[in-house]
Amino acid sequence: MRSNNSAPTQLIFYLAGGFFIFIILGFLKPFVIVNAGERGVVMRFGKVQEVVFDEGLHPVVPLVTKVKTLSVRVQKNDINAEASSRDLQDIKMDIAVNWHIEPTQVNRIFQRVGDEEQIVFRIINPAVSEVVKAATAKKTAEEIITKRTELKQEIDNQLNERLASYGVAVDGVSLVNISFSPEFAKAIEAKQIAEQEAKRAEFEALKAEKQALAEVNRAKGQAEAQRLQRQTLTVELLQKQAIEKWDGKFPLVLGGEGALPFINIDSEELGK
Numbered sequence: 001m002r003s004n005n006s007a008p009t010q011l012i013f014y015l016a017g018g019f020f021i022f023i024i025l026g027f028l029k030p031f032v033i034v035n036a037g038e039r040g041v042v043m044r045f046g047k048v049q050e051v052v053f054d055e056g057l058h059p060v061v062p063l064v065t066k067v068k069t070l071s072v073r074v075q076k077n078d079i080n081a082e083a084s085s086r087d088l089q090d091i092k093m094d095i096a097v098n099w100h101i102e103p104t105q106v107n108r109i110f111q112r113v114g115d116e117e118q119i120v121f122r123i124i125n126p127a128v129s130e131v132v133k134a135a136t137a138k139k140t141a142e143e144i145i146t147k148r149t150e151l152k153q154e155i156d157n158q159l160n161e162r163l164a165s166y167g168v169a170v171d172g173v174s175l176v177n178i179s180f181s182p183e184f185a186k187a188i189e190a191k192q193i194a195e196q197e198a199k200r201a202e203f204e205a206l207k208a209e210k211q212a213l214a215e216v217n218r219a220k221g222q223a224e225a226q227r228l229q230r231q232t233l234t235v236e237l238l239q240k241q242a243i244e245k246w247d248g249k250f251p252l253v254l255g256g257e258g259a260l261p262f263i264n265i266d267s268e269e270l271g272k
Contacts, residue, residue, distance in 0.1 A: 089141035105167030
């Protein structure tokens with residue numbers, strides 16, 4: 001009887017012990033999972049370690065080791081920047097910056113700067129503002145408009161160079177919008193209208209010149225044709241053309257007895 005009662009008691013004891021251990025392990029968390037697109041910053045007693053956890057399951061010492069995960073995927077931030085051109089025109093830019101943390105540098109950038117939010121606030125925003133001001137100060141407002149691709153490339157290169165020392169890589173910069181003061185915008189519009197009108201006037205003048213030249217050439221051609229025709233005309237050719245056009249009727253002249261046919265007979269031919 002005693003053995004039969006002890007078996008269920010032992011089973012209950014084992015189950016309770018296993019459940020207690022499970023609760024303890026769940027509370028202490030002796031392992032950590034790093035998800036896809038992330039890296040784990042390992043801290044032991046609050047001190048950042050050299051090792052960086054890749055994606056997957058990693059064992060840790062509870063209460064001693066703590067892991068902070070940071071995303072290493074490409075992130076996009078929209079930043080508003082204000083600057084001045086070389087000719088002192090006020091400029092506002094809407095810039096989209098694509099960036100990511102270098103996977104092998106997550107521990108260092110977390111130690112120096114912080115998480116993703118701190119990286120944007122403390123590193124990327126000030127760097128974009130400074131780089132934009134330096135780049136636009138080299139160009140006039142008109143050059144900023146006409147050389148937008150060149151300006152974008154310069155901002156991209158300078159920003160990448162500045163952020164690389166922090167372990168942040170710039171994947172691309174887009175100048176979404178560039179705006180100027182209303183007065184300057186009106187001046188640009190007036191200049192474009194004037195240039196279009198000047199081009200239209202130049203086209204009309206060129207068209208008139210070509211038409212006049214064509215008329216001169218046409219007149220020269222007609223004069224030359226008439227000259228050649230006069231050179232080729234002979235008495236025989238004129239007589240032949242007159243005979244071909246004659247309808248067989250003699251012209252009539254008025255005489256004493258009414259209308260008589262007029263026949264022009266060459267006296268020399270009659271003599272022959």
